[in-house]
Amino acid sequence: MSQFQFQTAARIISGLGSIQELKQIILENHYRKLLIITDAGMVQHQLHLPIIEILERLNITYSIYSNIQADPPEHIVLDAAEFAKKEKVDAILSFGGGSSMDVAKIIALLAHPEQRQTIAEMYGVNNAKGPKLPLILVPTTAGTGSEVTPISIVTTGETTKTGIVSPHLYADIAILDANFTQGLPAHITAATGIDAMVHAIEAYTSKIKKNFYADMLAKNALRLLNDNLPKVLKDGTDLEARQNMLLGSMLAGQAFANAPVGAVHALAYPLGGHFHLSHGHTNALVLVEILKFNAPHAKHLYAELMQWLDPRSNGSSDGLCDLFIDHMQNHLDQSGLVLKLQDLNVPRQSLETLAKDAMLQTRLLQNNPREMTEQAALEIYEAIYA
DSSP: OOOOOOOOOSEEEESTTGGGGHHHHHHHHTOOEEEEEOBHHHHHTTTTHHHHHHHHHTTOEEEEEOBOOSSOBHHHHHHHHHHHHHHTOSEEEEEESHHHHHHHHHHHHHTSTTOOOOHHHHOEESOOOOOOOOEEEEESSSSOOGGGOSEEEEEOSSSOEEEEEOGGGOOSEEEEOGGGGTTOOHHHHHHHHHHHHHHHHHHHTOTTTOOHHHHHHHHHHHHHHHHHHHHHHHOTTOHHHHHHHHHHHHHHHHHHHHSOOOHHHHHHHHHHHHHOOOHHHHHHHHHHHHHHHHHHHHHHHHHHHHHHHOTTOOSOHHHHHHHHHHHHHHHHHHHTOOOOTGGGTOOGGGHHHHHHHHTTOHHHHTTSSSOOOHHHHHHHHHHTTO
């Protein structure tokens, strides 16, 4: 067995109603003032009130920063950091989707009184350093796994995204409580669920850092997501299935944090950057064509995943690989998501630009089981155009 290293969040609390553990966390750590990082929709719909009630019962002072946007631009991150410094908070709690949690992870670093790095110095792999403020993450979607990853993605240009990857971004505590995922629109449930599946699949086929521990997490994540996504799309009030989705998303996050993702994400990012499509949706758009592209190099791994999802399936690696790709296509077909670029008002003349931009994602492409070329990327975009 090859050598590997594995890291994750220090403490994970999972279960319906587990947000109530926040009381003991605050008392144990003697927090005096918390900054809650979320988005305006969460505040508008008062979804944050269970957290506020806990803080007020404990007489804990808090501030709320709710200006988070999807695919957060750098100026929002810097604004949030200045707000945190001005408020002199001693802990960060993020309540929301991947964008809110990604910002919170960076703010925990930037807002620490002894932090000397700028955000520009943090971009890249292992450039961001401590110290950081205590960080608690509470996901409200079952998709990104951001609560257990050391990665934050920032929009740094009109169409470009840049990652900060560092173990200093790991949360101190992640709380998974599916009560907070109730009421999500079906298209968000679908897109985030597919996103989590992609994390599991790409971790399992990761070229450089694939390892036994991440494989175990990825397989169990994929089974939970596979079994429960149809249930939550059929009945959004099924809390047991929603909790299973949160757990599957978290396991997939742990897997890809240690065995990084590849070409699906690399080709998804330009679509999000240029056309402001959600990250989960863009992953869904390119997933099946990239599975087909990777099949010559990864068919035995796709076959293993198919047998894991359905032990009754049998046949050759080629046959099981095809069955797995068909199986994922079925999830996409049942998702209700728009799956053609033409129907999303993406101009055909932009496809060459998308392919060029995908090639810039070298951090991701190096993990893909098959080398991706610009021509292959262009052919994948053309295949999903109409």
